[in-house]
Amino acid sequence: HIGDVSAQAMIDVLRDKDSGVCVDSESFLTTASIVSVLPQDPSFPCIHYFTGTPDPSRSIFKPFIFVDDVKLVPKVQSPSFGNDDPAKKIPRFQEKPDRRHELYKAHEWARSLLENDQDKGQKLMKIMLDLERQGLEAMEDILT
Numbered sequence: 001h002i003g004d005v006s007a008q009a010m011i012d013v014l015r016d017k018d019s020g021v022c023v024d025s026e027s028f029l030t031t032a033s034i035v036s037v038l039p040q041d042p043s044f045p046c047i048h049y050f051t052g053t054p055d056p057s058r059s060i061f062k063p064f065i066f067v068d069d070v071k072l073v074p075k076v077q078s079p080s081f082g083n084d085d086p087a088k089k090i091p092r093f094q095e096k097p098d099r100r101h102e103l104y105k106a107h108e109w110a111r112s113l114l115e116n117d118q119d120k121g122q123k124l125m126k127i128m129l130d131l132e133r134q135g136l137e138a139m140e141d142i143l144t
Helices: 007-014 102-116 118-143
Strands: 034-037 047-050 062-064
Touching: 007 034, 007 047, 007 118, 047 118, 062 118, 102 118
Parallel strands: none
Antiparallel strands: 034 047, 047 062
């Protein structure tokens, strides 16, 4: 890209399977992908786009701005097991709890749909990418 590189351009790079940047989720799982916009003007917020899911070619990037006293979003928090957490019980790690958050479970459902029902999968992907575009546009409005 000549000139400024946009958040969308970086998202496109992270989704590029042909280049090897985006590794097929069957062979290598990551935890998430992120693109950050760090404005030179300190009066503007830094905006971060997270997938929160392993495969950026099958996920959307959701905008996030870090602020004081942020309210946690339950659907993207892994379950808490308190004192029953296998990491806290003695002997430790004798069982493996399901730590998938709701967004991850929804991603797994969407991934299954994308792989097993081409028509519904394409419709779902179109909706997801439209939501992503709306988020990118809303964040661009904040920066301008």
